[in-house]
Structure formats: structure tokens, C-alpha cells
Amino acid sequence: MAQTASFPQTISSTVRSLDPRDFQIFFLSIFLCYGIYALDWGAEWSKYTTLIGVSLMVQLLGEWIVGNQQSSWKSAVITGLGLCLLLKSSELWVLALAATIAIAGKFLIRYKGKHVFNPGNLGIIAVLLLTDVAWISPGQWGSGFMLLFFFGAAATMVLLKVGRIDTCLSFLITFAALEFSRTVLYLGWGPDVFFHKMCNGSFLLFTFFMITDPVTTPSDGKARIIWSVLIGVLAFVLSHWLYIHAAPIWALIIAAPLTALLDRKFKHSLFQWNR
Amino acid sequence: MNMKKGWAIFFMVLIAMTPAMPTLGFCGFYVAKADANLFNDKSEVILVRDGNNTTITMSNDFQGDVSEFAMVVPVPVVLRRDQIRIADPGLFAKLDTYSSPRLVEYYDPMPCMPEYNYRMMESDMEINLSSVMVFDAVAESAKDLGVSIEAQYDVGEYDILILSAKESTGLQKWLTQNGYKIPAQANEVLAPYIKDQMKFFVVKVDVEQRGQFSSDRLNPIQISFESDRFMLPIRLGMANSQGTQDMIVYAFTKEGRVECANYRTVKIPTDRNIPTIVQPRFGQFYKDLFDKAYKNEGRNAIFLEYAWNVSPTWGVKCDPCNGPPPIVQEMNNAGVSWMTGNSGQVFFTRLHVRYSRDKFPQDLMFQVTPNKEHFQCRYVMNHAAQGDMSCDEGQRYLKELESRRKMEMDELSALTGWDSPLQKNYIQEFSNQIKGDVMTTIDPSSAWSIIKGIFVILLTLALFSSAWWVFEHKRASDLE
Numbered sequence: 194m195a196q197t198a199s200f201p202q203t204i205s206s207t208v209r210s211l212d213p214r215d216f217q218i219f220f221l222s223i224f225l226c227y228g229i230y231a232l233d234w235g236a237e238w239s240k241y242t243t244l245i246g247v248s249l250m251v252q253l254l255g256e257w258i259v260g261n262q263q264s265s266w267k268s269a270v271i272t273g274l275g276l277c278l279l280l281k282s283s284e285l286w287v288l289a290l291a292a293t294i295a296i297a298g299k300f301l302i303r304y305k306g307k308h309v310f311n312p313g314n315l316g317i318i319a320v321l322l323l324t325d326v327a328w329i330s331p332g333q334w335g336s337g338f339m340l341l342f343f344f345g346a347a348a349t350m351v352l353l354k355v356g357r358i359d360t361c362l363s364f365l366i367t368f369a370a371l372e373f374s375r376t377v378l379y380l381g382w383g384p385d386v387f388f389h390k391m392c393n394g395s396f397l398l399f400t401f402f403m404i405t406d407p408v409t410t411p412s413d414g415k416a417r418i419i420w421s422v423l424i425g426v427l428a429f430v431l432s433h434w435l436y437i438h439a440a441p442i443w444a445l446i447i448a449a450p451l452t453a454l455l456d457r458k459f460k461h462s463l464f465q466w467n468r
Numbered sequence: 469m470n471m472k473k474g475w476a477i478f479f480m481v482l483i484a485m486t487p488a489m490p491t492l493g494f495c496g497f498y499v500a501k502a503d504a505n506l507f508n509d510k511s512e513v514i515l516v517r518d519g520n521n522t523t524i525t526m527s528n529d530f531q532g533d534v535s536e537f538a539m540v541v542p543v544p545v546v547l548r549r550d551q552i553r554i555a556d557p558g559l560f561a562k563l564d565t566y567s568s569p570r571l572v573e574y575y576d577p578m579p580c581m582p583e584y585n586y587r588m589m590e591s592d593m594e595i596n597l598s599s600v601m602v603f604d605a606v607a608e609s610a611k612d613l614g615v616s617i618e619a620q621y622d623v624g625e626y627d628i629l630i631l632s633a634k635e636s637t638g639l640q641k642w643l644t645q646n647g648y649k650i651p652a653q654a655n656e657v658l659a660p661y662i663k664d665q666m667k668f669f670v671v672k673v674d675v676e677q678r679g680q681f682s683s684d685r686l687n688p689i690q691i692s693f694e695s696d697r698f699m700l701p702i703r704l705g706m707a708n709s710q711g712t713q714d715m716i717v718y719a720f721t722k723e724g725r726v727e728c729a730n731y732r733t734v735k736i737p738t739d740r741n742i743p744t745i746v747q748p749r750f751g752q753f754y755k756d757l758f759d760k761a762y763k764n765e766g767r768n769a770i771f772l773e774y775a776w777n778v779s780p781t782w783g784v785k786c787d788p789c790n791g792p793p794p795i796v797q798e799m800n801n802a803g804v805s806w807m808t809g810n811s812g813q814v815f816f817t818r819l820h821v822r823y824s825r826d827k828f829p830q831d832l833m834f835q836v837t838p839n840k841e842h843f844q845c846r847y848v849m850n851h852a853a854q855g856d857m858s859c860d861e862g863q864r865y866l867k868e869l870e871s872r873r874k875m876e877m878d879e880l881s882a883l884t885g886w887d888s889p890l891q892k893n894y895i896q897e898f899s900n901q902i903k904g905d906v907m908t909t910i911d912p913s914s915a916w917s918i919i920k921g922i923f924v925i926l927l928t929l930a931l932f933s934s935a936w937w938v939f940e941h942k943r944a945s946d947l948e
Contacts, residue, residue, distance in 0.1 A: 233734050233765075283841055325723070328837040335732040335768060380660040385829040393730065436696040438729040438835055 213354035214267040220347040221274035245273030247292035255300040275313035291316035334394020348401030367425030413459035502754030510714035516803035523803025528686040554624035555690040565791030567774035567818040569845035576853040579865040613638035654707040756884040768827040774818035775843040780810035
């Protein structure tokens with residue numbers, strides 16, 4: 194007798210067979226809706242469409258030129274969504290430029306079979322430096338334990354699948370330890386000041402969803418930990434001595450070339466989305 | 469504010485400004501404004517940020533015996549004499565009037581005899597001043613308390629000291645010995661500022677000098693300095709207060725809006741249609757609206773109330789205007805140093821913060837953004853047309869008027885929580901002029917919208933189901 198799978202079994206096998214990027218797209222979309230509807234960002238659909246649309250187009254164009262067998266359109270959607278969540282500009286062309294640079298960077302700036310820069314990170318930094326009409330709003334999520342839980346839980350599901358929870362935790366622990374030492378132990382502020390900083394939504398989004406990109410992190414586990422600790426230290430220095438509000442984003446772009454260096458030192462097979 | 473024990477604290481930030489030809493944009497008539505004075509326990513600050521240079525002007529609405537006034541502001545550097553000045557006391561009122569929330573009115577055209585009828589009315593808000601501040605006294609310091617007087621200046625009617633300290637207990641003791649009444653809890657806040665290499669800008673009134681000033685109000689103090697940090701230290705001001713305090717920040721920059729970097733900056737609800745019965749109580753309306761918005765946003769957001777390009781070369785500077793926009797000379801007074809003549813760009817932002825110790829653990833950090841999108845806090849009321857409504861157009865108008873007024877009352881309730889007993893009277897004020905049973909008919913346009921809505925939902929469902937079916941079908945054939 195032919196066995197028919199029960200509904201829960203169908204669901205669980207469907208979930209298991211999903212690419213981690215499906216989860217990522219799902220969660221990032223939820224975050225965007227949360228921002229638009231609960232945090233009053235305003236529904237700037239033309240901007241979101243531009244970011245996601247241009248990312249996809251450049252991705253497909255790049256794949257066509259390179260002649261890739263397997264399309265990475267999902268990664269392009271993730272990059273587009275990430276840009277929607279972080280980058281601000283009143284000019285559509287600037288957003289289109291950011292998306293173009295983000296994705297084109299994946300095809301043009303490569304070392305030993307992987308791209309060097311986190312695409313979203315590269316797109317954001319490029320337009321911040323090249324134009325004077327783009328900015329990041331680090332305060333736009335506010336700060337709260339709910340955000341920590343919300344982003345943390347969503348990220349855990351993705352990160353367990355891609356095996357990058359080490360990156361996220363070593364960055365978080367390094368940054369938190371340094372921040373706690375300075376804010377609470379040295380300066381003498383109450384723990385509420387420390388928690389308010391650590392529960393900033395933009396910081397958490399970066400920690401759970403940007404720094405953990407499996408392709409641009411070092412392939413080897415030990416190398417990843419060294420790399421994320423370095424980013425944590427750099428972000429701390431930039432925020433406390435140069436008073437840069439979006440310090441982790443700058444730290445990541447500075448540390449990106451180190452991935453190549455660490456990959457040379459610690460040999461490991463390359464990450465594949467569809468294993 | 470908890471100024472009983474009176475400790476005034478302010479902060480720091482930035483700006484840039486320009487003057488403007490008072491060009492009026494036409495978009496209804498300005499009727500009333502809800503100025504900053506509606507809020508008790510409020511302070512006002514003008515910030516000018518130009519690169520790393522910050523100018524902060526602190527309003528001074530202290531009322532009482534001036535010999536009891538004192539103020540302590542943490543600052544990142546030791547200020548020179550030329551970095552401290554007295555600002556024009558009229559600046560705050562000018563900026564407040566220009567940028568405060570506004571009520572505008574429109575008149576419906578007469579449906580049975582089309583014509584337009586506009587009128588302008590004026591009414592102003594009651595004022596409820598609150599003050600701030602502390603105590604005075606002078607004394608010599610003790611080196612063994614670890615306090616150094618880095619500088620000492622007489623500026624206008626004020627005696628100003630710039631202090632640095634080795635530790636908070638010493639500083640607190642010194643201030644207390646010298647007659648500054650410091651709340652006991654200030655210690656825990658002074659310590660982090662000292663560790664962070666901050667200096668203390670300490671102000672009190674020189675009573676003899678004060679005699680030369682004819683005004684009964686103290687003048688605003690303005691300080692300028694270079695620092696990477698663009699922030700306002702609010703923690704000291706909350707040291708002895710469990711309640712909330714309101715602060716209005718007027719900011720000028722070259723680039724665009726100022727926003728908070730460590731708290732959410734959200735827009736106050738604007739461009740809402742509200743009932744005409746609100747007009748005599750517009751001040752209270754805005755106060756209640758702000759209170760509700762503040763609670764809705766979790767009591768930890770900062771509200772944008774106004775944002776506009778006020779460069780002299782820019783045309784419309786408000787729509788409609790509560791008051792004239794600032795002119796170049798006023799911007800210069802506020803600390804906008806890059807404006808000479810009419811050249812240069814200046815963007816103005818007004819933020820309203822209601823902060824409390826539990827919801828605002830960190831000082832306010834700001835950033836300048838290139839965001840030049842205009843924003844104003846504006847409420848609209850529409851006066852009903854009056855006259856003979858017997859024509860078909862008139863009857864239709866009356867029905868629409870009734871449903872519009874219902875929406876206005878709902879909006880009012882959503883914005884402020886007001887549940888007015890006059891609601892029914894207001895909605896049906898003109899309903900007795902509607903003939904026959906038309907009052908109960910469903911508006912055909914709303915019925916059509918419902919049908920369209922259902923259609924869109926069904927279409928979406930159909931699309932999703934087909935996508936899912938295609939997906940499953942493909943998966944099944946792949947497996948085979």
C-alpha cells in the first residue's frame with residue numbers, strides 16, 4: 194500500500210528541503226514589514242522596488258555574462274532586502290547605484306573563487322563615500338530586549354542551517370565584553386546604558402544578518418572566530434574614539450580583505466549554498 | 469519638571485541657518501498654533517552643527533529669585549571666553565512660532581451655488597510657563613577635592629566657571645560647598661562624565677551685573693566648541709527626577725535633517741482632518757495628541773515636528789506659516805556662522821523629546837543626515853458650506869458631509885483619545901436638511917470600494933495558489 198505522507202510530515206520535509214536563503218528572505222521581509230507598519234518608516238515602495246529590482250537585474254546580467262550554471266537570484270534578493278533595511282536616500286538613483294555596486298562587486302572583486310566584500314556592506318559604504326545624499330539611521334529600530342529576541346530567534350534558524358553561529362557569537366561576545374568594560378566598569382554608567390546600546394536594532398540586525406554571510410566569512414571555523422573578534426574590536430574602537438554611529442558596518446568593510454588572508458592560512462573547502 | 473530642587477541641565481548640539489523672504493504658500497489658512505509653552509517642564513535648545521563645530525543655545529525661562537539660579541552642563545572641552553556669549557532672547561520665540569504645530573482651515577464651496585469663501589481667523593494658545601534651575605553662591609575651591617577651575621568668565625549677567633574634576637564625590641562636595649544645590653543622586657551621573665574627560669560648564673547669575681539688565685527674564689547662554697561628539701547630555705538633568713521632561717530642539721545644519729542616532733526619530737501624526745469644534749481648544753488638542761503619540765511609540769521615541777529648507781534662496785518656507793521664517797541675521801545669532809549675505813544653504817529641524825530616567829538611559833546622540841525632505845505638523849479643519857441645500861448636488865454634499873464629519877470625529881478620537889459628548893451634534897448638525905430617507909442609504913462609492921477590495925483579495929489568493937501549484941507540480945516532476 195502506498196504510504197501517503199501526513200500533513201505535518203509534508204510540512205517538515207518541505208521546511209527541511211528549503212534553502213537557508215528562503216528563510217533569510219522570509220525573515221528580512223518580515224523585518225521590513227515591521228519597520229514599515231509598526232515603526233512608521235513609511236512605505237517607500239518605489240525605493241524598495243528599486244533596491245530589490247536592480248539587485249536582481251544586475252545579478253542576472255552578471256550570471257549571463259559569466260555563464261553560471263546555477264542562479265543565485267535568492268542572494269540578490271537578500272542583498273536588496275538588506276539594503277532596504279539599512280540604507281537611506283531620498284534619491285532613487287543612489288539606491289540603484291548602491292544595489293548595482295553591491296551585486297557587481299560579487300562578480301568583479303573576487304579572490305580564489307569567492308567574492309571579497311559582503312555585497313550589502315559594499316553597496317552601502319560605496320554610496321556613503323561616493324555621494325552626499327545617502328545615510329544610515331542607526332536609531333531607526335529603537336532599542337529593546339524584544340528586538341534582541343526577535344532578531345536572535347530568526348537568525349538562529351538561518352545560522353544553524355549555514356553553520357555561521359560562531360561568527361555571530363564571537364563578534365557579539367567581543368563587542369559586548371569591550372562595551373561592558375568601558376561603559377559599566379570604567380565609566381561607571383548603570384547596566385541599563387549598556388543594555389540600551391547592545392539592544393539597538395541596527396546593531397542586532399548587523400550582528401545576526403550581515404556579518405554572518407557564509408560566502409564572505411572565512412571558510413575555516415577558527416579563522417572565522419579570529420575574523421569576527423577583530424571586527425568586534427575594530428567596531429568598538431571606531432564607535433568610542435571616532436564616535437562613528439554605524440561603526441560595525443565600517444569595521445566589516447575594513448576587515449573584508451582579511452578573509453582572503455585567513456583563507457590562505459587556514460585551508461578549508463568553500464561554502465556552497467546548495468549542499 | 470522637577471525643579472523643586474532645581475537643577476537645570478542642558479546639552480549640546482548643532483546648526484546652520486539662513487534668512488528668507490516670507491513667501492506664503494497657499495494651502496489653507498493658518499488659524500492657530502500649539503507652541504512650546506503648552507508643555508510644562510520643558511526646555512528649549514538651539515543646536516547648530518557645522519562639521520565638528522557645535523553651537524548650543526540654551527533658553528532660560530527661570531522665574532524667581534535670580535540669585536537662586538544655577539546651571540551645570542557637561543561639555544567635552546574647556547571653553548574659551550570667545551566661545552561663550554549671550555544670545556538674543558527673542559530667538560526662541562521666533563523659532564517656536566515659525567515651527568510649532570499648526571491648525572489650518574478650509575471652507576467648503578457652496579454646492580448649490582459654487583463660490584469660494586475664505587476667511588482668516590486668529591486665536592492663540594494659553595501659556596503655561598515652567599522653569600528650571602537651581603541655587604547659587606560663590607566660594608573658593610579646595611584643591612584637595614580634586615576640582616580645578618579651568619577658566620572663569622563674566623559673560624553678561626552670568627558668572628561662568630569651567631570645572632574639571634578628578635572624581636565625582638569631590639566635585640559634588642565642591643559644588644555643594646559653593647552653594648550649588650546638587651541632588652544626592654547626581655553623583656552616579658557625574659562620575660561617568662568625569663571619567664569620560666568631560667568638563668563642567670557651571671553658570672550662575674551675578675546679581676550686581678544683573679541690575680543693569682532691564683528685562684525681567686534671564687538671557688539665553690550660547691556656547692560653541694569643536695568636538696566629534698554631537699550630543700546633548702540629558703542624564704544629569706534627570707538625576708533627581710522620576711518624572712518626564714519635555715525638550716524642544718531647534719537644529720540648523722548645511723546638509724539636511726538632524727536625527728537621533730540612539731533613539732527612534734519618528735514623525736508626529738500630521739495632515740489629519742479634524743472637526744471644527746477643536747479650534748478653540750487647539751492647544752489642548754495638540755498636547756493630548758502628543759501625549760498619545762508618545763505612549764503609542766513606547767515612550768522612548770523622539771518626535772519630528774518640523775523640517776524645512778530655510779535657505780534665503782529657497783522659496784516656500786512653510787505651508788501655511790505660523791510666523792515668519794528666520795532671517796540670516798537671526799540664524800547668525802543662533803550660531804550659523806557659514807551664512808553671509810544670502811548665499812549658503814541652511815536646513816532647519818524641530819524635534820520634540822519627552823524623556824524620563826527609565827526610558828532614556830543614554831544621553832541623546834545626534835547625527836546630521838542629507839535628508840532634505842520637508843515636514844510640518846499640520847491639522848486641517850473644513851468648514852461646512854451654509855445656505856440652501858435643496859438641489860441634488862446639495863443633498864449629496866450633505867450626505868458626504870455627515871460621513872466626513874463622522875470620520876473627523878473618529879480621527880480626533882484616534883489622535884487624542886477624546887470622546888466628545890458633542891460628537892453626535894457635530895456629525896448631524898446639518899442632517900435635518902437632508903430630504904426623505906437618503907440618510908440611511910449606503911454611499912455607492914463606498915460599496916464599490918468594498919467590491920473592489922474583495923476582488924483584489926480573491927485575485928491575490930488565486931495567484932498565490934497557482935504559484936504554489938506550479939511549484940509543487942515542478943517538484944513532483946523533478947522527483948520523478
